[in-house]
Amino acid sequence: MLGFALNTLRHRKAGFAGAFLALLFAAALVCACGVLLDTGLRGAVQPERYAGTPLIVAGDQNVHRVEREVDDGEVEVKDKAKPVAGRVWIPASLAARIGTVPGVREVVPEVSFPAHVAGGPSAVGHGWESARLTPFTLRAGRAPTTAGEVVVDASVRGSRITVLTAAGPKAYTVVGVTRETLPNQVSLFFSTAEARRLAGRPGQVTAIGVFPAVDVSAALAGSGALPYTGEDRGKVEFLGAENARIRLISLGGALGGTSLLVAVLVVVGTFALSIQQRQREIAMLRAIAATPRQIRRMIGGEALLISLVAGAAGAGLGLALASLLRSMFVSLGAMPGNLPLVVGPFPPAAAVLAAVAGSFAAARVSARRTSRIRPVEALGDAALPSARLGVARLLAGLAVLAGAVTLTLVLSGLSTEAASSPVVMLTAIVWTIGLTLLAPVVARVMTALLGAPLRLSRAGGYLAAANLRAAIRRTASVIAPLTLMVAMSCTIFFVQDTMGDAVGAESRDGTRAGLVLGPRVSPAAADAVRRVPGVEAVTEVLRTTVRIDLEKYSAQAVTPGGLASTMDLGVVSGSLDRLGESGVAVSEVAAGRLGVKVGSPLTVALADATPVSLTVVAVYSRGLGFGDLTLPHALAAPHADDRLAQTALVSAPGVAASAITAALRAHPGTEVAPAVGGDGGSGGDGGSVNTAVNYVAMGLVIAFTAISVVNTLAMATADRARELTLLRRVGATRRQLLSMLRLETLTAVLVAVILGTAVSLVTLTAFANGMTGVPRPYVSPWTYLGVVAAAAVLALAATGVAGRLALRARA
Known part of the structure; x- marks a missing residue:
């Protein structure tokens, strides 16, 4: 065959x-x-800055948990690891120990820290001694020797630049320009002492370069540092x-x-x-x-x-x-x-x-x-x-719908985005599969209801109603991909909208401050605003992520002074007044996951993997808007990579924004804006980036579904050439036949919109209930109308083109 x-x-x-x-x-x-x-x-x-260094010694970028499992009497030890968000620093004294290893000719300590050029690019600062690692060489000028000098790479312009770091803004004289530039980073080189001061990590370094690559594991014992060679150097860079x-x-x-x-x-x-x-x-x-x-x-x-x-x-x-x-x-x-x-x-x-x-x-x-x-x-x-369903297909359809109901119930109980995200799409697809299996029955019922108005119209409507009633299986084949397209599109778009709306609502309701400073706020800038007459409180807010028993949680680090004047976390037990330097406030959802309450001890690994023992002092309800955990700023900020990457909420009733702007003249990069809500507890983990990536990725699925819609409609219409020819011979005009095809298509679109909307609404309601505690998804009417319009336009275009070709072929 x-x-x-x-x-x-x-x-x-x-x-x-x-x-x-x-x-x-x-x-x-x-x-x-x-x-x-x-x-x-x-x-x-691929490494860039460390490309010229055969061996890099740097910190272990993971937190670990050792598990022991007994299998048939044998104890199996497993070391589970998860990466932390920030850079793990290592002791500077380790360089001397490595230098004593036989075969080591040269040891180069390195510090790296964010250094933003005012009015220019974001850069990475280093000490000039570590230029050897790439290596960087001078095209012009000389090496920096004093605290006010800097060497820049060839991408930076100007003879004098202002550099913003956590230590505050400072003007530097450019004394040298390097011959080399790196594709994905801008480099600034300071004197050794100045680089250590700006990094703010006394006694610690980012990494240590070793020439040549020899076994230094004995020298690293007990230090927490690891050797990196080859492509692994890119991980640490x-x-x-x-x-x-x-x-x-x-x-x-x-x-x-x-x-x-x-x-x-x-x-x-x-x-x-x-x-x-x-x-x-x-x-x-x-x-x-x-x-x-x-x-x-x-x-x-x-x-x-x-x-x-x-x-x-x-x-x-x-x-x-x-x-x-x-x-x-x-x-x-x-x-x-x-x-x-x-x-x-x-x-x-x-x-x-x-x-x-x-x-x-x-x-x-x-x-x-x-x-x-x-x-x-x-x-x-x-x-x-016949449009009758076989017993096997009917039972399969009912079984799939039962599975969809089960998934919906499971989804309604998931309170974390990591757990709910894959289940959301699976739930929508399973609902659609169930409806597809039962499509002939659904199509018969829906077309019977919608066919009555069509029969009241002229010849085109009468013919459309008759065709829909007679060709149920063909109609069902057309409705299925349209339903999938509407269901998938609405689910993808409105999952993000539902989360964004919930986060925005909690941020708005919990933000009491009238002004916000950003996007970069140094401690000096915050102190300058605190000194403005009439300012009640300035709360520095640093977004970060932490690990608790390997699980990642979003967190905000805040300065406790005057916190009640700038934000309301919705405290349900305990008090934020006891936050101090060793307290932590936990959202209700996180408290449920961790099994803690007020007074419970909690060990947290900060952004650079530093473990700290804290005590839960409060539990709050607005975790979506302000993060899973709230930490003392003085505790978390020294362990963040970029301490400038923070905002500040300002409570200053009666104080003009111009007065605060004037206080910030010496602090470029810090601007004043009305406070309309926080950043939704993104935890410094690129929430907007993740959202954009999800849209791009799932947009492919929507595009594929749209192609299938066009494909199916074109197939269904093109196959009707014999039928259209017969209708032409019995007196139907070309205009009537095209009207018939359009009305059939619009009816199928209407049925698909009803079914797809129902699928997405059920899925989104379950998602909203689990994530926000309120079974009320957010649906943008304009986005929804756009989805419906796109489905209708695609369907009509596919049917119209295929129909005209079929009529022309049989003319």
Whole structure:
């Protein structure tokens, strides 16, 4: 039957084009997601600053938990590790110990710290002694020798610059310019003493360069430092590299799983429609004694041939798509530019395998009913297709809907974004799959209700109502991808909107200050504003993340003085007055996860992995708006990488903003704005970046779904050329037939919008209940109307083009 299948494909190219396109884009998505996943698992960031140093000694960037498991009497020790958000510093005295190791010729200590050029780029400051690591050499000028001198790389312009650091702004004279520049960082070099002062870490260094690369493990014993060579040097140079890799693993896995489910659903629908369009042909084969097994083998052979070609082409397209995604993620700041894609054989192979397996399964499932019809009934069934559901499909649909209900209940109890995010999309897809399986029944009921108004209109409406009623299975095939598109689009857009609205509401309700300072606020700038007459309180707010027993929590570090005048966290027990230097306030959700209450001890690993023992002094309700934990600023700020990356809330009733602006004249980079709410407890973890990445990634799924909508509608309309010709011969005009097609399409869109909206609303309500405690999702009316309009425009365009071509072909 394989030869027969090949012959069928040769003579029905147009009929199989829709299935080919569905498989092509499905394979492309799977391949692109696989490349992202593979890059996250095996990718490595190339070192830049440390490229000329064979061995780097730096801190262990992870917190650890040792677990002992007993298996068949044997004790297995597992060391679990998670990366921290900030840089782990090491003792400067370690350099002397390393220098005594046999074979070591040179040891170069290094300090790195954020140094923002006023009116210019953000840079990284170093001591000139560590220029040897890259190495940097002077193109002009000399090395810095005093506290007021600086050497800049060739990307910085000017003979005198103002540099902003946590120690405050200071003007420096440029005494030298380096010959080298680095692609992803701007470098400033100060004298050794000045660099140590600006770094604010007395007795500590960022890293130690060792020449040549020898075994220094004995010298590092007990220090907490680790040796890094080869590509591992990029990890310690670019701290965001590990987070980017973890993001790619999570994104590739989640997007790949979602894409695969959507692809299977689309491909099954496409093949089902393709086989429906061949009912007469298959019926003829059954009538001339073709067995059910032969029919299944023929259809399976067709699917195999199409999927092999589409899978191979889709894999190539997927590689290009992965490259495009990488470029977009780099531009968004979600991954470093020197993290190249890992292109191995497995993602393309997985794409081809997914296309083959998906198409073969889809073809066999779609052909199941047709191949089992008795020969004597085959032609009659093809002439008058039934909309009745088989028992197996009905039971499967009900079972899937039961699974969707279970997922919805589970989702309504998930209170963390990490846990709920993958379940949200899965819930929406499972609801859609259930409705797709029951689509003929749903389509019959909905078209019966909506067909009555159509029959009251002129010829086009009458014909549309009659066609919708007679061709239920075709209508169901069109409704399914439209429902998927609406459901997925609404869910993706409004999940982010629901979270944003909840975060914004808590931030607005909890912000009592009238003004906010930012985006960079040094302690000196905050003190300058405190001295302005009439200012009641200035609360410095530093966003960060911490680890508690390996789990990551968002946190804000605040100055306790006058806190009640600037923010209201919604304290439900305890008091923020006892925050002091060893207290911690915890949100209700975090307290539930940690099992703590007021008075409980809590060990927290700060941004640089420093463990601190704290006492819970308060539990508050506004965790979405202000973070999971609230820490004393004096405790957390010294352990942050960039202590300038903070804001300050100002309570100053009756004080003009101009007076505060005047106090900040000596502090460039700090501006005054009305306080309209906090930043939503982002925890310094790039919440807006993650949101943008999610939109880009899930936008691919929406685009694929939109393509499937156009594909399905074009297939369904193009196959009706014989029907349209017959209607023309019995007196229907071209205008009436196009009107009929438009009304049919609009009816299908309306049904799909109702179903898709219901699916997304149920999913979003469960999500909102779990994440915010209130089962009320936020839906932007303009965004919703945009989704509906996009569905209608795509559907009408696909139907209109295919309909005109069909009419022209039969003219």
